[in-house]
Amino acid sequence: xxxxxxxxxxxxxxxxxxxxxxxxxxxxxxxxxxxxxxxxxxxxxxxxxxxxxxxxxxxxxxxxxxxxxxxxxxxxxxxxxxxxxxxxxxxxxxxxxxxxxxxxxxxxxxxxxxxxxxxxxxxxxxxxxxxxxxxxxxxxxxxxxxxxxx
Amino acid sequence: xxxxxxxxxxxxxxxxxxxxxxxxxxxxxxxxxxxxxxxxxxxxxxxxxxxxxxxxxxxxxxxxxxxxxxxxxxxxxxxxxxxxxxxxxxxxxxxxxxxxxxxxxxxxxxxxxxxxxxxxxxxxxxxxxxxxxxxxxxxxxxxxxxxxxx
Numbered sequence: 217x218x219x220x221x222x223x224x225x226x227x228x229x230x231x232x233x234x235x236x237x238x239x240x241x242x243x244x245x246x247x248x249x250x251x252x253x254x255x256x257x258x259x260x261x262x263x264x265x266x267x268x269x270x271x272x273x274x275x276x277x278x279x280x281x282x283x284x285x286x287x288x289x290x291x292x293x294x295x296x297x298x299x300x301x302x303x304x305x306x307x308x309x310x311x312x313x314x315x316x317x318x319x320x321x322x323x324x325x326x327x328x329x330x331x332x333x334x335x336x337x338x339x340x341x342x343x344x345x346x347x348x349x350x351x352x353x354x355x356x357x358x359x360x361x362x363x364x365x366x
Numbered sequence: 367x368x369x370x371x372x373x374x375x376x377x378x379x380x381x382x383x384x385x386x387x388x389x390x391x392x393x394x395x396x397x398x399x400x401x402x403x404x405x406x407x408x409x410x411x412x413x414x415x416x417x418x419x420x421x422x423x424x425x426x427x428x429x430x431x432x433x434x435x436x437x438x439x440x441x442x443x444x445x446x447x448x449x450x451x452x453x454x455x456x457x458x459x460x461x462x463x464x465x466x467x468x469x470x471x472x473x474x475x476x477x478x479x480x481x482x483x484x485x486x487x488x489x490x491x492x493x494x495x496x497x498x499x500x501x502x503x504x505x506x507x508x509x510x511x512x513x514x515x516x
Contacts, residue, residue: 220496233480238490238497251401251410258408260401263464275492308499309485310478314413316486328460330383335459336466340388342425346370347388349458 219272224312233310240271241313247283252317252327255304261327262335264291266315278303280319297363299323324357329364331356369422374462383460390421391463397433402467402477405454411477412485414441416465428453430469447513449473474507479514481506 222239224232232239240248247265254261264282266274270290273281280301284291294300301319308315321327328335337354340347374382374389382389390398397415404411414432416424420440423431430451434441444450451469458465471477478485487504490497 217495219492236499236501238499249399249413251413253410258410260403260408260410260466263399263401263459271497275490275497306490307486307502308488308490309413310480310487314485315490316410330460335464336457337460338458340425340456340458340465342369345367347421347425349386349388351386352457 217276219275221268221271232312238308239312240268240308240315241311242268243313245285247285248312249314250282250317251314252280252301252319254327254333255318255320258318259334260336261319261321261333271315274303274317275306280317293327294323297323297326297329297358299326301327326357329360331358331360331363333357367426369425371418371421382462388458389462390418390458390465391461392418393463395435397435398462399464400432400467401464402430402451402469404477404483405468405470408468409484410486411469411471411483421465424453424467425456430467443477444473447473447476447479447508449476451477476507479510481508481510481513483507 222237224239224241227239246267250264250266252261267283270281270283280293280303282291300322305318306315326333332354337352338349339352341350372387372389374391377389396417400414400416402411417433420431420433430443430453432441450472455468456465476483482504487502488499489502491500
């Protein structure tokens, strides 16, 4: 079943920010930003994008679908890796251009294609005016070569 | 002091995803997405954008600066409201087009311009194929009219 959303241009500023109509403000590419957190811990797992079809499929099936910008197609999370995300809750922000997904991360518990739980496995540090990255020690829960091929 | 970043086009795919160079992949507008979470709780407070100057100012001063797309200018968070964000930690994701900021939210503890702690104060619900929003009951920590004017 396709889910119906409200056209944000039909709303006043106050209705957009305080009202009960879900009116995702898709950008020029037809996308909203999706931030995905792990149920229970609330930890940020990943950030991706959704178009209207991905939003509708996610709400209808309870399994998270994104829009892959690199492959220009609907991307059911876990379709290759088995790391399906079960939707627990969806929220939107004040101006409705972001959705916040709380999910149960199934499979081996790895949201990141590198095999780690979270995509945010590196810390930004600054030394003498130069920013660099330090690995936070996040373990790999699967070997990406064996899951996706070389 | 201006902070120096690496040009992502100078890196291999593996260096981008597994290396120690911080090479933010700014989009066509010169922006990366910034997801901001509260220190301690890890709760997602807001999502905004940063250009190179905002990233540099944030890392240099320890106070979070964004790029305001609506005002087309650097936006020191809290400059009007007093709700300054003190940077505790910055991470980036696998392909370096998002930064995850852990902050101490000062002032009254409200990251959202509506006066609430978080911008994500509404839940998406579906009934008979139509998506709508329900207020999660997040209290206002300040009155936006008294802070920003009518």
